[in-house]
Structures are given as structure tokens and as C-alpha cells.
Amino acid sequence: MTIHTDELTVSAPGVRAMRWSTDELHVCMKDAYAITRIDAGRSEWWSRGQVWRSAPGSFQLKQPGDVHRDIARDGPGVFQVILLPAQGVERVIGKRARVEPQLSAGDERARPFERLHAAVERGADRLALEVAVAEAIAALGAVADQPSERTRPVRRAVELLHARLAEAITLDDLAAHAGLDKYHLCRAFRAQVGMPPHAYLTRLRILRAKALLAAGVRPRDVAPQVGLYDQSQLNRHFRRIVGTTPGQYARAV
Numbered sequence: 001m002t003i004h005t006d007e008l009t010v011s012a013p014g015v016r017a018m019r020w021s022t023d024e025l026h027v028c029m030k031d032a033y034a035i036t037r038i039d040a041g042r043s044e045w046w047s048r049g050q051v052w053r054s055a056p057g058s059f060q061l062k063q064p065g066d067v068h069r070d071i072a073r074d075g076p077g078v079f080q081v082i083l084l085p086a087q088g089v090e091r092v093i094g095k096r097a098r099v100e101p102q103l104s105a106g107d108e109r110a111r112p113f114e115r116l117h118a119a120v121e122r123g124a125d126r127l128a129l130e131v132a133v134a135e136a137i138a139a140l141g142a143v144a145d146q147p148s149e150r151t152r153p154v155r156r157a158v159e160l161l162h163a164r165l166a167e168a169i170t171l172d173d174l175a176a177h178a179g180l181d182k183y184h185l186c187r188a189f190r191a192q193v194g195m196p197p198h199a200y201l202t203r204l205r206i207l208r209a210k211a212l213l214a215a216g217v218r219p220r221d222v223a224p225q226v227g228l229y230d231q232s233q234l235n236r237h238f239r240r241i242v243g244t245t246p247g248q249y250a251r252a253v
Contacts, residue, residue, distance in 0.1 A: 021040075021078045034083055035116065040076065041074065042054065059113050093137070153188065157189055209246065210249065
């Protein structure tokens, strides 16, 4: 089983791109708006409460907080991924908008995404790439406003986890805020979000830790700011989710 990632040079500020290949099944939670072009391989994957099927030429669209869980893969997958900063996207499409998770090959709505990926591939200059990014963000807005797949109790539970990320939260706290008994809440949360509340909270904390490290906060000062007990707990979760240590990540960014 292998995962191989190559970072691509991008001339537009705040935009990241990479070529990614794998024959593994993986689970991740997005921390940016991701536009992924499928170049090879077919797969089944779960997101937002349902199963999707991807083939070469299709595009996967993800928002911050979206959980992606691979179910099956037919041959190694090869992808090109472009990550757009949340602030710039949300000024256009709105913070509450929900984009369609996938566009099939040949879908006319995917044309701006195709142009963006082509611009990244050929190493377009800054102006050309900024035009492609602007058109792609507008296209995200055009496939947005999907209804939420989450029930009100699950939405309220997610909101509380975001709001109290650095605090100790009990399941009773979560259930009381959600207005649903904890047994039914756990079942609904896992079904609609893609992982149980404690796993979702841990990934939120690691996403916040990445942002703090990128802003220059020293690794040893991060753990208490994201609700983790100590440096060893931060290191353990960070390495499992990100694939490196907080110190290595801080040096890289």
C-alpha cells in the first residue's frame, strides 16, 4: 500500500496544488475548499451521508469540515488536487452554502474547474492563474446552495464542537445542546458526519493546530490552545492525522 504526493508550484497567493496517487483506502476531513480532478482509477467513497462513485474525468468538490471516507478502489487512483483558501471562497458563495460533492465527466458545470487544473498543470503566470481561480470560485457558487444533509440536532452538536474546541466537552453537554438523548445523537452523528463526535473534535483540534503552527506559534505552545492535555498527546494525534510531527510541519510551512 502506498501514497505519493508531489506539491506543485502555484503562482497565485494562498492557492495550493498537488499531484496525488495511492492504492490505499483513506479517511480525511478537509480544512480548505478542494477541487479534485480524477485522472486515473475508479472508486467508491462516502461523504455527506451517501456513497459516490468517481471515474477518470470527474471532479470531487469538498468544503472545510467535509469528511471523505473511501469504501472501495478499482486500480490505483491518480488525482490532481487544488486547495482554495476558505475566506476568499466564502466571500463569494457564502459561509452556509453547500457545494455539490461531485460533477461527472462531461458535466458542463465543470468547465471552469477543468480550466483551473489546466492552468496549474502548464504553470500559468500569476494573472492567468488568478483569472482561473476567480472563475472556479464563481463556479463553486453556481453548484452551491445544496440542502444540508444533517438534522438539526447534529448541526447543533457540530456547532458546539467548533465553538468549544479548546474546552473539555462531555457527551452529556453535547446531547443537551443538541436537544437529543446521547444514544440517538451518537448514532445520528456518525451516520451524518462520517465519524463519531470525539473523532470529529480531534480532527478539528488538529486543523486548528496546523493553522496556529502556520501562523508562527511554537509547537510547545499549541496543545493548550486546542484543548489537548500536553505535547505528547498533540504529537500523537498530529502524526496520525497529518503524517508528521508538529515541529516538522512548522518548519515546512
